[in-house]
Amino acid sequence: xxEYHGDxxxxxxxxxxxxxxxxxxxxxxxxxxxxxxLDFIFPGANTLLALLIAFTKMxxxxxxxxxxxxxxxxxxxxxxxxxxxxxxxxAYTMQDYLTRSQGVxxxx
Amino acid sequence: xxxxASDKFVYHEPGLQHQxxxxxxxxxxxxxxxxxxLAQEIMFFGGLFTAYLxxxxxxxxxxxxxxxxxxxxxxxxxxxxxxxxxxxMALTVFYAQKSxxxxxxxxxxxxxxxxxxxxxxxxxxxTDKYNHGLIPVAGWNKRAPADPAAAHGEAxxxxxxxxxxxxxxxxxxxEFIWTDCSLVKQAQDHNYLTESxxxxxxxxxxxxGNKFRDKVRIFYYLYFVMTGLHxxxxxxxxxxxxxxxxTAWKGYYTAEYYMPVExxxxxWHFVDIVWIFLFPLLxxxxxxxxH
Amino acid sequence: MQSEAVLTHPGEKKLxxxxxxxxxxxxxxxxxxxxxxIMYLISVSVFFMIGGMFAATIRLELLxxxxxxxxxxxxxxxxxxxxxxxxxxxxxxxxxxxxxNFILPIMIGAKDLALPRxxxxxxxxxxxxxxxxxxxxxxxxxxxxxxxxxxxxTTFSNSYVxxxxxxxxxxxxxxxxxxxxxxxxxxxxxxxxxxxxxxxxFVWAHYAVSLVMVLGTPVVAITVLLLAVERFAHVGIFxxxxxxxxxxxxxxxxxxxxxxxxIMVLPGxxxxxxxxxxxxRKKIFGYEFIAFSSIAIAVFGFLVWGHHLFVSGxxxxxxxxxxxxxxxxxxxxxxxxxxxxxxxxxxxVSFDTPMLYALGFMGLxxxxxxxxxxxxxxxxxxxxxxxxxxxxxxxxxxxxGQVIAxxxxxxxxxxxxxxxxxxxxxxxxxxxxxxxxxxxxFFPQFILGYLGMPRRYAAYPPEFQVLNIFSTAxxxxxxxxxxxxxxxxxxxxxxGKTAGxxxxxxxxxxxxxxxxxxxxNFEKTPVxxxxxxxxxxxxxxxxxEARRRDLVTVT
Numbered sequence: 010x011x012e013y014h015g016d017x018x019x020x021x022x023x024x025x026x027x028x029x030x031x032x033x034x035x036x037x038x039x040x041x042x043x044x045x046x047l048d049f050i051f052p053g054a055n056t057l058l059a060l061l062i063a064f065t066k067m068x069x070x071x072x073x074x075x076x077x078x079x080x081x082x083x084x085x086x087x088x089x090x091x092x093x094x095x096x097x098x099x100a101y102t103m104q105d106y107l108t109r110s111q112g113v114x115x116x117x
Numbered sequence: 118x119x120x121x122a123s124d125k126f127v128y129h130e131p132g133l134q135h136q137x138x139x140x141x142x143x144x145x146x147x148x149x150x151x152x153x154x155l156a157q158e159i160m161f162f163g164g165l166f167t168a169y170l171x172x173x174x175x176x177x178x179x180x181x182x183x184x185x186x187x188x189x190x191x192x193x194x195x196x197x198x199x200x201x202x203x204x205x206m207a208l209t210v211f212y213a214q215k216s217x218x219x220x221x222x223x224x225x226x227x228x229x230x231x232x233x234x235x236x237x238x239x240x241x242x243x244t245d246k247y248n249h250g251l252i253p254v255a256g257w258n259k260r261a262p263a264d265p266a267a268a269h270g271e272a273x274x275x276x277x278x279x280x281x282x283x284x285x286x287x288x289x290x291x292e293f294i295w296t297d298c299s300l301v302k303q304a305q306d307h308n309y310l311t312e313s314x315x316x317x318x319x320x321x322x323x324x325x326g327n328k329f330r331d332k333v334r335i336f337y338y339l340y341f342v343m344t345g346l347h348x349x350x351x352x353x354x355x356x357x358x359x360x361x362x363x364t365a366w367k368g369y370y371t372a373e374y375y376m377p378v379e380x381x382x383x384x385w386h387f388v389d390i391v392w393i394f395l396f397p398l399l400x401x402x403x404x405x406x407x408h
Numbered sequence: 409m410q411s412e413a414v415l416t417h418p419g420e421k422k423l424x425x426x427x428x429x430x431x432x433x434x435x436x437x438x439x440x441x442x443x444x445x446i447m448y449l450i451s452v453s454v455f456f457m458i459g460g461m462f463a464a465t466i467r468l469e470l471l472x473x474x475x476x477x478x479x480x481x482x483x484x485x486x487x488x489x490x491x492x493x494x495x496x497x498x499x500x501x502x503x504x505x506x507x508x509n510f511i512l513p514i515m516i517g518a519k520d521l522a523l524p525r526x527x528x529x530x531x532x533x534x535x536x537x538x539x540x541x542x543x544x545x546x547x548x549x550x551x552x553x554x555x556x557x558x559x560x561x562t563t564f565s566n567s568y569v570x571x572x573x574x575x576x577x578x579x580x581x582x583x584x585x586x587x588x589x590x591x592x593x594x595x596x597x598x599x600x601x602x603x604x605x606x607x608x609x610f611v612w613a614h615y616a617v618s619l620v621m622v623l624g625t626p627v628v629a630i631t632v633l634l635l636a637v638e639r640f641a642h643v644g645i646f647x648x649x650x651x652x653x654x655x656x657x658x659x660x661x662x663x664x665x666x667x668x669x670x671i672m673v674l675p676g677x678x679x680x681x682x683x684x685x686x687x688x689r690k691k692i693f694g695y696e697f698i699a700f701s702s703i704a705i706a707v708f709g710f711l712v713w714g715h716h717l718f719v720s721g722x723x724x725x726x727x728x729x730x731x732x733x734x735x736x737x738x739x740x741x742x743x744x745x746x747x748x749x750x751x752x753x754x755x756x757v758s759f760d761t762p763m764l765y766a767l768g769f770m771g772l773x774x775x776x777x778x779x780x781x782x783x784x785x786x787x788x789x790x791x792x793x794x795x796x797x798x799x800x801x802x803x804x805x806x807x808x809g810q811v812i813a814x815x816x817x818x819x820x821x822x823x824x825x826x827x828x829x830x831x832x833x834x835x836x837x838x839x840x841x842x843x844x845x846x847x848x849x850f851f852p853q854f855i856l857g858y859l860g861m862p863r864r865y866a867a868y869p870p871e872f873q874v875l876n877i878f879s880t881a882x883x884x885x886x887x888x889x890x891x892x893x894x895x896x897x898x899x900x901x902x903x904g905k906t907a908g909x910x911x912x913x914x915x916x917x918x919x920x921x922x923x924x925x926x927x928x929n930f931e932k933t934p935v936x937x938x939x940x941x942x943x944x945x946x947x948x949x950x951x952x953e954a955r956r957r958d959l960v961t962v963t
Binding site for chain 2 (some may be wrong): 021022024025028029032033036039040043044045046047048052055056059060062063066067069071073074075076080081083084087088090092093094095098099102103106107110
């Protein structure tokens with residue numbers, strides 16, 4: 010399994026510090042953006058922005074700190090797959106809650 | 118010991134376990150194992166996020182109100198603390214790969230310090246909740262008997278309580294206290310209550326402070342369970358770091374054998390990622406309603 | 409490759425995994441997957457007996473319409489404990505932890521599982537959880553039903569919900585670690601030449617099962633944890649009186665518990681694939697289809713949990729989606745059925761005991777699966793929910809499916825695990841008793857359910873008594889059929905005929921090492937150059953020996 014030991018030192022100290030900077034900026038960004046009411050764009054815009062920033066931070070940690078970027082395909086699959094499964098759980102649970110009192114059962 | 122067909126001397130790399138043919142196979146196995154373990158951890162926390170999702174979509178105003186009483190400053194500070202600890206952890210792995218023992222030790226200690234700082238801040242936050250009657254379990258909050266001498270005016274209806282208004286903390290039985298439902302009024306006036314909220318906060322057409330309090334209590338229940346479970350994982354992480362520190366001190370980790378450091382790093386980063394999601398979802402929810 | 413005949417050093421008998429170390433410590437601290445499997449075998453058998461005793465109690469109570477043997481509160485505890493013991497402590501570990509642990513590494517040509525210490529930890533966790541569950545049983549048990557529906561379980565039940573919940577929580581980790589181990593092992597420990605599509609279908613089935621275990625079990629763990637917190641602290645998200653939603657509990661609970669039934673049945677299907685192919689002396693028909701259908705069942709199994717919530721208050725539109733997907737998830741199982749049938753067609757079928765069990769599986773799982781479709785249709789579900797129809801359905805798939813496959817697998821691999829052959833005569837008698845007893849027990853329950861008898865009731869209207877008597881009579885026969893193997897299998901350990909390395913003349917890797925195998929499984933790491941299920945000379949099968957034993961091969 011010699012190819013597993015690829016370029017182990019990966020991005021080096023400057024690289025890690027760069028990712029760190031991105032993460033800190035992301036945190037400050039999400040903290041300050043939360044104070045502005047973005048609901049004029051559409052309701053829930055604040056939440057969407059917060060989640061987008063959180064996803065970006067998570068991706069940075071996963072790809073660079075957790076070395077997924079240099080990992081075999083199976084690891085990518087495990088990482089992406091588990092989020093996909095999470096999405097299944099969210100989506101299929103919410104499809105119940107969101108469709109109650111709809112159609113023939115609605116109060117209108 | 119069983120008789121082996123080939124009893125020749127075979128060189129085994131240090132740390133190679135008997136079931137593996139070579140270090141590459143061991144490293145691959147341990148890596149896959151750790152990632153699938155993290156996958157199940159994602160599903161474990163995922164159940165809590167599902168519950169959060171369901172209740173937030175049903176009662177967004179209660180969640181916003183509850184979130185506003187969390188100190189976003191401490192939450193943000195903790196986020197930064199964990200990010201720094203992630204950096205030091207990543208660097209620990211880096212130096213383990215370079216067989217640099219002293220750098221590893223320093224960085225593991227730093228990681229532990231930041232981890233402990235995180236837990237310290239959590240202790241501060243939880244104590245604050247205790248002092249303000251925000252722990253959702255009856256009897257688990259600070260008791261403050263009502264002052265019999267104080268004037269008993271007509272209690273203000275909860276929707277007229279202004280933001281940040283300070284009133285005396287009265288909690289004779291240590292229950293969960295919530296008196297501010299001004300957000301409901303605000304939402305009702307602007308007509309953005311959900312269907313569940315239109316039924317859930319009202320009794321006979323009027324805002325019912327007790328019902329609203331129950332919904333806010335659900336927010337705090339989820340807050341405590343989610344951050345509590347996360348903190349528990351943090352504690353386990355600290356024990357893991359302590360073990361790592363001891364073995365790194367003994368010089369076990371070199372460029373040929375550093376997988377335990379890498380695997381511990383994966384766990385630590387995972388705990389960081391959970392917090393990256395917990396912070397905005399719990400602390401930053403309703404701040405945009407306040408301006 | 410006879411087990412006792414070859415001597416390596418003069419005067420020294422070759423050691424196998426059973427004789428290599430005889431102290432208690434060498435067993436309890438072992439890293440050998442085979443020993444761990446044997447310890448699991450003993451443990452799951454104990455839990456099966458306990459669950460079976462509860463079943464006997466249920467059937468005895470239901471002989472008469474009145475709740476005369478047990479009062480209702482006690483009856484509730486009995487059926488709850490029957491469910492918990494059987495599902496969590498027998499069915500879920502059964503084939504993976506016993507047969508999978510033992511045979512899977514040997515089937516792929518490995519020395520052990522990838523993570524042997526994790527395997528041992530899994531066993532310890534199982535023991536701790538089982539011990540806790542037994543303790544809870546003895547101090548008073550739990551009466552909520554194995555499904556722990558809220559708010560009864562969080563607020564009103566006076567039984568040991570938290571203790572049993574904790575036991576289930578702990579047991580979940582045993583399951584997760586086993587699944588994790590299998591996934592890693594199948595990826596990294598295959599012998600040279602053992603490509604993915606040369607793997608036995610038993611391995612494919614266990615790969616799929618492991619995915620379900622790893623992704624699904626944590627959700628039930630967190631659900632049970634939340635249940636315990638809510639019960640303890642009187643605050644939470646499941647009790648309506650404090651603002652919670654009982655249906656959320658059901659969603660979270662069934663998100664795992666539906667895939668759990670696939671955890672229970674997929675390994676059984678893996679066993680059946682092996683048995684059908686072996687006892688038809690023919691390569692399995694549609695290898696890739698069966699392999700991919702295992703994965704499909706694992707994936708689709710996660711999308712259908714709402715069919716347990718049809719009458720709970722779930723949105724009708726969500727119900728329609730779940731109903732449609734329930735129909736879809738039946739398709740991969742059907743594909744397997746067709747492929748097994750095609751394997752039998754023009755095969756040289758022999759009716760040894762394991763084959764009787766495999767054929768029994770096919771018939772009974774067919775009935776169970778089809779009645780599942782009845783229940784998956786929303787309109788019928790309204791009529792049939794919470795009746796004995798449901799009880800009959802899941803017993804057909806779980807007992808008629810999984811338990812029968814487990815028995816078939818135990819008989820099939822018994823010579824490999826113990827080096828002894830069981831009595832074929834008694835094996836056939838038991839198999840037939842199980843089949844007859846099982847049908848007599850559970851078929852009347854379909855009728856009872858359709859006629860409206862509710863489940864989980866200690867007392868019922870007198871017009872249902874006749875069918876209940878049939879059911880109890882069947883249960884007695886089933887019980888005897890299940891007890892007989894205990895007797896003759898244990899008997900074979902001491903007085904059984906020595907089995908050779910390959911009593912069934914199968915080309916699989918596990919039959920190319922001694923019975924019982926040595927600790928490191930193979931003297932020399934095998935190199936695989938043949939396809940799976942190749943019953944011919946190319947795969948190295950000794951055709952002369954096969955002809956001597958009257959075993960034809962069909963190509």
